[in-house]
Amino acid sequence: MLQPSPILLNLEKVGVTYPNGHTAIENISFTLQGGTICGLVGVNGAGKSTLFKSIMGFVKPTSGTVTIAGLEVKTALRRNLVSYVPQTEDVDWNFPVLVEDVVMMGRYGYMGFLRHPKAADRLAVQDALERVGMAAFRKRQIGELSGGQKKRVFVARALAQGGKIILLDEPFTGVDIKTEDSLILLFRTLAQEGCLILVSTHNLGSVPAFCDQVLLVNKTLLAAGPVETTFTEENLAKAFGGMLRHRKLAGSDLHDDKDHRAVTVLTDDESALVFYGHQGDKKIISPEGGGDGSP
Amino acid sequence: MISLLLEPFTYEYMQKAIWVSALVGGVCAFLSSYLILKGWSLMGDALSHSIVPGVALAYLLAVPYAIGAFFAGILAAFSMTLVKQKTKLREDTVIGLVFTTFFALGLLLVSINPTSVNIQAIILGNILAISNEDIYQVVIISAICLICLGMFWKDLLAVFFDEAHARSIGLPVQLLKIMFFTLLSAATVAALQTVGACLVIAMVVTPGATAYLLTDRFGKMIVMSVLLGSLTAAAGAYLSYFLNASTGGLIVTLQTALFLLAFLYAPKYGLLKARRSLHQKTEKA
């Protein structure tokens, strides 16, 4: 179901210097279009969250411009083009709001003046809750959920908002593997529906498993492009410096035949990224196994 | 007996006192739903003291004192948000700082110009002696508050619950916050005349706190809070006729009594309910 003209997110030489004088990101330019899942990868403090906030206009870029579907950020937000799931929710968990009330807030932009929900809004809320597997919790007070469940509710709110661009800042932290897998499945479906999904993560192992594109950042953009060509050992070494645990298993460590291929395992703390093969034609093996590079 | 119970209604000043109190009680209770959720309970108290310099100035300039009070209140509210935004001081520190500054300024003004204001009257308030002119002020303020809150209560909830998200769906966050603090200042001024500065804080805290114990839905919380606020205010004014006691004192005592009931018997968060579920659990185990 491809859109006639996919939505575009365009950053032109964006830089952010915080009031304390710290430059968090500088000179970041890229264009992404609907129908893709893009991974935003970088160490802690690389500026991933800052990049998201500057796309949303929550921190004003000190240089450069952000355009969304050819529009200024403010206009794009008012048209509900962008949904954003921040890294940490700065909300008060004691508010007397139920899960469904929170998700309904994603629909406010579509409602009239008194924010009275129509049938379409209720449907969107129900649908969003089902997609993240939280429909059974709709009548729970928002504070009475586990960390992972809360995360899913905020993803549902982003879905209900119906943004064509969905920004997710480290959605997998504090979420169990099963939930992570179901979220990934959901992102894939959304990308097929024409959404542009930008996900920051430091969980390298899952990047090849679900991203089409990848942006490697450390203050500035180090590399950008399709996962197959950009998500390489060399680029990752650039992005992470000495921060990764690095295991290289040479052919002789692995088996007794004349095969000289080596396995490289890169991980920071979560699931490992595995390279296997000759220097020249490295294959990426997703952690679930399989892939044509396995011995 | 019946005629005795109806006696307060035969006096015009009692009729006025009852319905004006109910109106103000309702408006304050509406605002209280937001204040207690944000941990801004002391804001009402702070504002009510911060308006003293405005009142003093208004007397000096011979303008209605509600106007002076209103602007001083807004100024105080904005000083608080500004200091909060620009420093990393905690909310309670900022409130304390701003409100004592304003109050001190007010005392200074009054001491320099001693005959101008009867601060005592402001601090204690007296609904039974309210003038028609003051009633107009209170009614207009209350009507504006209720209309604005009625139209924007959901937007305000979205802003106070998750400001970042409110911005991301394109709500005018700053404008809504300014509106809220303006209404709060206005309502504080109105409440001053009914219960006095000292008890305003109870009017903008207790009904919301009671309603919070009774429900998990914000909409219901507002309705309950407003009902509690206006009924207790009306009842307080009514009872003050028989007990010959301070209206403000009676209103707040009634509100506290209802809070205690909710505290003990609320279906979900009440003390007894918590005990009971604990019992059931230990019995099962």
Ligand SMILES: Nc1ncnc2c1ncn2[C@@H]1O[C@H](COP(=O)(O)OP(=O)(O)O)[C@@H](O)[C@H]1O
């Ligand atoms: N509000 C802020 N003021 C000053 N510096 C900040 C602020 N927020 C983040 N930073 C700094 O900017 C850099 C990037 O932070 P962030 O975008 O949160 O990184 P990431 O999300 O990739 O871990 C860090 O060095 C951090 O210390």
Ligand SMILES: [Mg+2]
């Ligand atoms: Mg971050």
